[in-house]
Amino acid sequence: MPTHQSRQRQCKPAKMSQQTTPSGLDPVQVSSFRTHLSQSTRIVTIIGAGLSASSGLPTFRDINGLWCNHDVFLIASPAGFRRDPGLVWQFYSERRRAALRAGPNPAHYALVNLAKAKPGFVALSQNVDGLLQRAGLDENPKQLKLLHGNLFDLACAGNCGYVDYDNFVDPLCEVLSEGRVRASVMGADVAEGEKPPKASALLFEGIAKKNKKILGEEKFAEAAPTARDAAPLTELGQEVRVPEAAPELYSGIEKAELPQCPGCGENLLRPRVVWFGEALPEDVMEDVDALFKEEKVDLAIVVGTSSQVWPAAGFCEEARGRGAKVAWVNMSEKDCKNAKKEDWVFLGDAAVILPEILNLEGQE
Incomplete structure (x- = not known):
């Protein structure tokens, strides 16, 4: 099993805990994230193909x-x-x-449980594989926006x-x-x-x-x-x-x-x-625009995406502009290159990390 790392970038280097969680995350950073999560009402998750990696589905790259x-x-x-x-x-x-x-993996179920616990949760997914829906996220269409169909x-x-x-x-x-x-x-x-x-x-x-x-x-x-x-x-x-x-x-x-x-x-x-060269669905984009024009956003979680493909790459900054703190969950640090000093950055398999940092009961 690969070693999973986590860190929270700060203006001054933080003294990291010598202890780690069972999956290798720093418990201090996990605790910090969970505290903010518990206080968050409006949560936006920006999802890429890395969410389904443990389900065995390859990305274009x-x-x-x-x-x-x-x-x-x-x-x-x-x-x-x-x-x-x-x-x-x-x-x-x-x-x-x-x-x-393929089948939904623990990361899919973790997000479904987060959606149930937080009615203000919205997932902006670039995935077309249907695994989030099969895990149960389609029960509330207001909480899942399929950017690419x-x-x-x-x-x-x-x-x-x-x-x-x-x-x-x-x-x-x-x-x-x-x-x-x-x-x-x-x-x-x-x-x-x-x-x-x-x-x-x-x-x-x-x-x-x-x-x-x-x-x-x-x-x-x-x-x-x-x-x-x-x-x-x-x-x-x-x-x-x-x-x-x-x-x-x-x-x-x-x-x-x-x-x-x-x-x-x-x-x-x-x-x-959505094929290359085509526009994203107009109705979905209207919903996304409305999402970032409403009340403040408390938390943005970027999962399994390199944040290089536009317009999804801009959603994190839009959430940040509405007051959101940002957490990144990616296999590679290079996919978190848009992270700010104040962000949480958790490196590793989303299927391992998301269930742990979200810490919600009833996950499958």
């Missing part, structure tokens, strides 16, 4: 931005879906299966407005079965000697401009991906970036074989998640 040699940033984008919806659906079918096989909600890829909530069917269709996906991504569906075509958002944008010039503005239908389609959610201190190398996008799957929208009967269904 864990797979080095690649999935079966494909650039994840382009697969998980409007450009990727327009270019090859079959490949995108293969990727998300694998993610759905992984999430279904949910793998198990499906929506029309067009504009008919159809949504299928909590669809746990697997596979959604025969071509997305585990056997078919594994065979396809390993190259079994590509004929010997055949090279899958390369494509990039920039290439399609160039073709679109040429077609627009040939056809004229009135006859040209805007359907091609743009450079922004290939860009991930803006990271702090960085410009919107486009992959330099054009990844291979090829599944060989026909659109007729993929999940169809029963609402309009014309478009495909897509995972109801």
